Amino acid sequence: MATGFHEKKEKSLLRLSLFMATVFVFVAFGFALITQSGAILFDGVYSLIPFFMALLTLKVANLVQLPDDDRFHFGYTAIEPTLNLFKSLIIIATCLYAVIDAVNSLFTGGNGAKYGFAMAYGLFATVGCFGVAAFMKFHSKSLRSDLVKVDAHTWLVDGILSASILLGFAIAYFLEKSVYVIYAPYVDPILLIALGLCILPIPGKIMLDSLKEVINKAPPEAVSLVIEKKLKQSLSAVPFEHVEVRISKSGRDIYLLVHIIVDESFGLTTITELDDIRKRSEAIMRQWNPSILMDILFICDPDLAD
Incomplete structure (x- = not known):
């Protein structure tokens, strides 16, 4: 919550x-x-x-x-x-x-x-x-x-x-x-x-x-673009090819399902490092807008983000 x-x-x-x-x-x-x-x-x-x-x-x-x-x-x-x-x-x-x-x-x-x-x-x-x-x-x-x-x-x-x-x-x-x-x-x-x-x-x-x-309709495109821009800024230290974001608003909460499509230079050795990226990104986003809740997935195959 x-x-x-x-x-x-x-x-x-x-x-x-x-x-x-x-x-x-x-x-x-x-x-x-x-x-x-x-x-x-x-x-x-x-x-x-x-x-x-x-x-x-x-x-x-x-x-x-x-x-x-x-x-x-x-x-x-x-x-x-x-x-x-x-x-x-x-x-x-x-x-x-x-x-x-x-x-x-x-x-x-x-x-x-x-x-x-x-x-x-x-x-x-x-x-x-x-x-x-x-x-x-x-x-x-x-x-x-x-x-x-x-x-x-x-x-x-x-x-x-x-x-x-x-x-x-x-x-x-x-x-x-x-x-x-x-x-x-x-x-x-x-x-x-x-x-x-x-x-x-x-x-x-x-x-x-x-x-x-x-019915979980996505917010207007102008709102989505602002959220996506802020999200990409929070991931500036991550080498990614593309970020796919699905957004829904339910009452006071804005939920983001984020697929980060990483490039070949992305190399981590532990799950803890991925968790640190998630925590840092969510902290930045919630400081900007406390109503945001996030799930972040890291993938290589763009088809998995469809």
Whole structure:
């Protein structure tokens, strides 16, 4: 398992997320009951998702710290992108359901709401969500945790959602006080449709990124070239013809399978000397990026690297 990772800090951030999600769930459902607003109800449901996901996330955060064992020969880090994939799918499903429900509401005369109370909720939720997102983003910079990173994105999306709700309710409130009062009931469903469609790309990107890790897709070529360049620098003392690298990312770990195709001038007398080369190269790579795990093989026949 990779070292240098701040497990306690990660868990404390995830516990904070769980606590704040609990607060927002109760506040959102309370205001939804008072105001009869579908947008606030959707915001509450969206807050309910991080609540349940945070429970799972804390469990996963404990699992990914465990070393390899007889059941999981490569450790538990693959659970991390799997959970993030599951999170993104739940959020996408919620957004689509909200949009469909709002479209139905538009065709049945809209939805009136108590926009004064709704504005108070929008202000509270906007400040709170952006505050939690900023706090987690700031403290996650020193961590190698996709769990915290995705959680910060989730709170950011919730903040955007709440800010949009606040703006929409302000518009509806002033419409009610004007000659355009007949249009006020349509603000809530229109707002809900706009929010659902605007949010979709964010969990969509998380879903695609997590899926790539789940199926062990290689990172982008630009990333691979940087890693390969650094690896060859760490092997500068080794006479090789070519270095073949296979790269996969699983959660917080980046795994490298390295085949070093040596030339005729490569001559060592003991296995210990090969181990020293491996240790030196891995130390250099892990100093550059602590998330890197490596296996190095020395070969003469290039076909063995295919």
